[in-house]
Amino acid sequence: MRVLVAPDKFAGTLTAVQAARAIADGWTRQAPADELDQAPMADGGPGFVDVLHAALGGEVLAVTVSGPFGEPTPATLLLVGDTAYVETAQACGLHLTRRERPEESSSRGAGELVLAAVDAGAREVVVGLGGSGTTDGGAGLLAALGATADVRLDAGPAALAGATHVDISACRDRLGDTVLVAASDVDSQLTGLFGAAKTFGPQKGLPEERIPEVDGWLEAYAEALDRRTSLLPGAGAAGGMGYALLSLGASRRPGFDVVAGATRLAERARAADLVLTGEGAFDFSSRAGKVPYGVAQVAAEVLRPCVALAGQVLVGAREMRALGIESAYAVVELVGEERAFADPAGALAELAARVARTWSH
Incomplete structure (x- = not known):
C-alpha cells in the first residue's frame, strides 16, 4: 500500500518535516510493508x-x-x-x-x-x-x-x-x-x-x-x-x-498552492492509495486556507481518501466530511495532553501506528 504523508506543522511542538517523519515512523512500525512518501506542507506561514x-x-x-x-x-x-x-x-x-x-x-x-x-x-x-x-x-x-x-x-x-x-x-x-x-x-x-x-x-x-x-x-x-x-x-x-x-x-x-505546486502534491497523491494530513488543532477554521483542507481537496480531485492526524480534533463527523476528511484522530485523546506536549514526536508516531491498524491493507 502506498501512503502519502502531507501534514502541516504542529504549532509549538513539531515542524511539518518533523511531523511527517513521526507519522511515517509510527505507521511503518505497524505496517512495515507499506510504502511511505513524505511531503511536509505549509501555507505562507511558519515553515x-x-x-x-x-x-x-x-x-x-x-x-x-x-x-x-x-x-x-x-x-x-x-x-x-x-x-x-x-x-x-x-x-x-x-x-x-x-x-x-x-x-x-x-x-x-x-x-x-x-x-x-x-x-x-x-x-x-x-x-x-x-x-x-x-x-x-x-x-x-x-x-x-x-x-x-x-x-x-x-x-x-x-x-x-x-x-x-x-x-x-x-x-x-x-x-x-x-x-x-x-x-x-x-x-x-x-x-x-x-x-x-x-x-x-x-x-x-x-x-x-x-x-x-x-x-x-x-x-x-x-x-x-x-x-x-x-x-x-x-x-x-x-x-x-x-x-x-x-x-x-x-x-x-x-x-x-505555492507549496503544493513545488511538492507536486497532486501527482504524488494520484500515485498513493491513501493520503494522510494533519496539524496541531483540527477545527472548522481549517477550511480558511489551511493545509489539511487544501490536502483533502487535492486528494478528492484524484479520488483518494484523506485522513487527518492532529494534536486535537475539534470538529464532529459532519464538519469533518465537509472539509473532505474521511476520519480524524487526536493525539491528546490517545496519550493525554501531558504526554502529547512532553514527547510530541513519539506521541504522534504512536497515533500513526494506531491509525495504520485501521487503514493499512
Missing part, C-alpha cells in the same frame, strides 16, 4: 521556507534582519535559480512578539528579507505571509525598501497616526524589474469590519477596545498611500503586509 527547501533543494542563505522591535533577528531565505522564497514570520512572527506591545511592533524585518533576496540576485521573490505578530499595514516593510512619509513607518501602527503622505517611488526604484508574489490564503482587506486589526488583532495581543483606534491609524495610512489597493482581497494578510506588497505591484497566490 514555508523549510518545506520548500525540502521539496526544491536550492541554497539557503542566512541573514540578520530587524525584529518586530528593532532587535537583530536571524532569518533565512531560499534561492532556487533566480527565484527567492522568504517567510515574513521569521522576521516579525507572533513567536517574536509574544503578543506584547502590539501597537509598536514593525514589519521592517520582512522588507529587509525581500531586500536581501533582491541583493542575492533574485528576479522573482515569493513572500510567504502568515503567522505575523504585526498590524502595521506593511509600513515597516516599505520603510526597509526606501519608502518615505511624514510619520515614522517602522515603529508599529501607533506611529502611523496622522499620516498624510507616503511615497513608495524609492521602493519601486530599488526593486527594479523584480517580480513580487504575495503567498497568502487570507482574503481580508486592510481596514474595516473584516480588516487586519479587527480580524487578526486580538490574536496578536490587541485588546478589543483598542481595535477601532488601530483601524483608524491604518485608514489614515491607506489614504496617504493608496486607498483603492487597501480594499483588495488579501490586503489584510499578515497584519497588512499584503497591502504593502500589492501596492508595489505584487500578484497574489495562495500559499498552499
Whole structure:
C-alpha cells in the first residue's frame, strides 16, 4: 500500500518535516510493508521556507534582519535559480512578539528579507505571509525598501497616526524589474469590519477596545498611500503586509498552492492509495486556507481518501466530511495532553501506528 504523508506543522511542538517523519515512523512500525512518501506542507506561514527547501533543494542563505522591535533577528531565505522564497514570520512572527506591545511592533524585518533576496540576485521573490505578530499595514516593510512619509513607518501602527503622505517611488526604484508574489490564503482587506486589526488583532495581543483606534491609524495610512489597493482581497494578510506588497505591484497566490505546486502534491497523491494530513488543532477554521483542507481537496480531485492526524480534533463527523476528511484522530485523546506536549514526536508516531491498524491493507 502506498501512503502519502502531507501534514502541516504542529504549532509549538513539531515542524511539518518533523511531523511527517513521526507519522511515517509510527505507521511503518505497524505496517512495515507499506510504502511511505513524505511531503511536509505549509501555507505562507511558519515553515514555508523549510518545506520548500525540502521539496526544491536550492541554497539557503542566512541573514540578520530587524525584529518586530528593532532587535537583530536571524532569518533565512531560499534561492532556487533566480527565484527567492522568504517567510515574513521569521522576521516579525507572533513567536517574536509574544503578543506584547502590539501597537509598536514593525514589519521592517520582512522588507529587509525581500531586500536581501533582491541583493542575492533574485528576479522573482515569493513572500510567504502568515503567522505575523504585526498590524502595521506593511509600513515597516516599505520603510526597509526606501519608502518615505511624514510619520515614522517602522515603529508599529501607533506611529502611523496622522499620516498624510507616503511615497513608495524609492521602493519601486530599488526593486527594479523584480517580480513580487504575495503567498497568502487570507482574503481580508486592510481596514474595516473584516480588516487586519479587527480580524487578526486580538490574536496578536490587541485588546478589543483598542481595535477601532488601530483601524483608524491604518485608514489614515491607506489614504496617504493608496486607498483603492487597501480594499483588495488579501490586503489584510499578515497584519497588512499584503497591502504593502500589492501596492508595489505584487500578484497574489495562495500559499498552499505555492507549496503544493513545488511538492507536486497532486501527482504524488494520484500515485498513493491513501493520503494522510494533519496539524496541531483540527477545527472548522481549517477550511480558511489551511493545509489539511487544501490536502483533502487535492486528494478528492484524484479520488483518494484523506485522513487527518492532529494534536486535537475539534470538529464532529459532519464538519469533518465537509472539509473532505474521511476520519480524524487526536493525539491528546490517545496519550493525554501531558504526554502529547512532553514527547510530541513519539506521541504522534504512536497515533500513526494506531491509525495504520485501521487503514493499512
